[in-house]
Amino acid sequence: MYPLRLYVFKTIEWLLLLAVALLFVFPFLWMALTAFKTLPEVFRFPPTFLPESWQIQNFAVAWKSGPFLTYLVNSLFVALSILVLQLFTAVPAAYAFARYKFKGRNVLFGLTLIALMIPPQVIFLPIYVFMSEWNLVNTLWSLILPYGASAFGIFLLRQAFMQVPDEVIEAARLDNASEWKIMWKVMVPMAKPVLVTFGLFSFIYHWNDYFWPLIMTNNEQVRTLPIGVAMMKSSEGDTLWHVIMAGNMILVVPILIIFFFAQRHIINAFVYQSK
């Protein structure tokens, strides 16, 4: 009705949207740009925007500044082992909570929900103490075992299993399929989107995790990527921000790539609890 007013209004809104987007994208862009600069250029004020010459070797310098191959292998091994273990504990538990009526079910599920709410930061100290009493500190076990069962995974899968129609299970039972087989061959495939969602959540969480490996390890043989990247800062003298930012790219880029391709799944995974 008021085309001119509408036009002005829309333009202002687009500018605001652009500003908000920049507020969240620019820091990442700045990380990438810094990672390609030379040290003198990093320490120039006011800073340059684009690197004067693109220093690809910063990444090689970052990679060689510590045993990064070990860190990378450890990170992948820990995150994937946790995921596999969590699936093998969560699927049967979620199936039982969703599909069987048994005495104590509500109490046991209540305990699971409590486990969902209390973060590991609150109880790391006693876990560290008994892990060191059992000589498990400084092993990959100490990074994997405490996360062996995921309350969130059980919660998510239970919801998915409850939505499978009864007829599907009854049909399988008529075919004389065992319960174990129904669980893995009928229910799990039907919950595939939820499994993908949970898998992404779990992998991203443990790939990013800094706190737990910092507490449980002090030996670089069993440390993971976030620790390795964080330790680049502790060296004496000038902080080599170009190399540090290159190191951080190793940590960030895989996650951003996954996010680019599976944005909906990831957002669903992270906001699921709120629903």
Next chain:
Amino acid sequence: MQNEAVAKPEIEMLESAHAQAWPQQKPAWGRWETIRPYAYVTPALLFFALFFFYPIGYVMYLSFHDWSLLNLEAKEWVGFANFTELFQEQDFYQVVINTGLFTVLTVALGIGLAFLLALWLNRKAKIYGIIQGTIFSPHIISLVSVSMLWMWMMDPQYGLLNAVLEALGLPAYTWLSDTKSALLSLVLVSVWKVVGYNTIVFIAGLQSIPRDIYEAAELDRSSRIKTLYKITVPMLSPTIFFLLVINTISSFQVFDTIAIMTQGGPVSSTNMLVYYIYEQGMDFFNGGIASAASVILLGLVGLLTLVHFAFMSRRVHYR
């Protein structure tokens, strides 16, 4: 205490399995049928018992003992001495105040800004979806990188933020290097990381409000502001409550940003509970103090969890 916590799930499980399985004298197949659900939940519950309920009991046990990581064999019973010592510690008050201030600011700003963003960005057109994804992205990035990136941008000499301030003709800011600004700088980083998550949660909440309520309000010629106050906010109250609980718990447990950006400084102006526990327990070998502080943190988080559950169950009954 801790034994009780561990044994509870198993005992209950065994008892009920036993009670159901034996009296009826079912054939072997039927007996397995009653045990089966317990067998299925056991592996997960064993992990919870060992790495969740046992530590909760164990940290209470530890908080009544004098011990250190240097010699774990020697744990001496001291009653409430750790707690009285903790409350006489001047540092601890500073830590509690810092944690409280950080939590209030992060939660208020993180939720307030997210609410406004959600009202604005809750549209169908593709551009809004892209912006939603963009502001969410910091949430899935490691706090290590987020911290180091902001630390670099906050560098007092060469950082981008001071360059921007200078370009705008404003004086340079002290960011992490001053006791007055360091905590606020950490709040800024935390809000930046969490606001996208909160926004997406709010948008999900907004979309679950039935359309016909708004149509009725329109028929009544309710003003926009009035609709916001009388319909949107009350209908979003479960979402707001959820975000309050989740954001408060995660602010209580803040650690990574402190460990990387400030190490609690300058002069413990950014030292907060989890970092304090870590320092006392792992660096200063003050096991007793650290476990007493852990118990207090556990109590706070436990209280929030209880409130959360009470609210959730009321909501379920109400429906």
